[in-house]
Amino acid sequence: MGILQTAERSSHLDPSENVIYQRHLIAYKEAAKIISGTVLEVGSGEGYGIMELAPQADHYIAVDKYSTNISDELKQANNITFIQTEVPPLKGIEDNSVDFVVTFQVIEHIEDDEMFLQEIHRVLKPGGKVILTTPNVMMSLTRNPWHIREYTPEQMGEVLKSSFDNYELKGVFGNDKVMDYYNKNKESVRKITRFDILNMQYWLPRWMLQIPYDILNRFNRHNLQDSNEGIVNTVVHTDYSISASDNECLDHFCIATK
Secondary structure, three states: OOOOOOOOOOOOOOHHHHHHHHHHHHHHHHHHOOOOOEEEEEOOOOOHHHHHHHHHOOEEEEEEOOOOOOOHHHHHHOOEEEEEOOOOOOOOOOOOOEEEEEEEOOHHHOOOHHHHHHHHHHHEEEEEEEEEEEEEHHHOOOOOOOOOOOEOHHHHHHHHHOOOOEEEEEEEEEOHHHHHHHHHHHHHHHHHHOOOOOOHHHOOOHHHHHHHHHHHHHHHHHHHHHHOHHHHOOOOHHHEEEEEOOOOOOEEEEEEEO
16 A cells, blocks of 8 residues: 555544444454453554554554554553564564464455465464454455455465464354445445446556545445445444354454464
């Protein structure tokens, strides 16, 4: 991602992003039930996940390509270290030093996904776990040019297997309200992409599509909010659930153990 703050980095501050924000929040809520000890978050983003996870950790290490705004109050109440760097590798993190790695909506942006997982495996203590989410390509409505790739459930298993022998594939699912929004979004996206008669989204270089995609994505989200306020404004994280993976999960939710 470039300097432009894109729609890839969802925020609770924009009401039009509430549905996707709550979808990401459920993963943090679930991870907060599991983590302890020294916790590393790779891709801390806007920092809202830190508020969910840092209180559950003895030492919280947040890593992101961009500066993450961590309040002084949160820093004072928790043992937080922030490292601004691109990954992989995980610079400044020692071998066998971390109890849990949390990395949500990141691996799809990484050129060398196997090296990324190798680095996570390296820094985990024996018995340590990584908790990872990434979109399920089977449910994606169009090509996202900000993503290097997206994974089917089978592909997700294969890439995890490159570094971890012990892993569990789960998925993030939405209830009827969420899926009503999903289907309205699907129809709205179809109305936009019908003009792409040459299927340019699938063969043009990603860099050429990123800004147009971002503009249309934001326009679409705001349009959906205007048309469906009763859904967009009322979705909460409990409208999502995590259970065994299948082709219809919105995101993969993976737990792998070293």
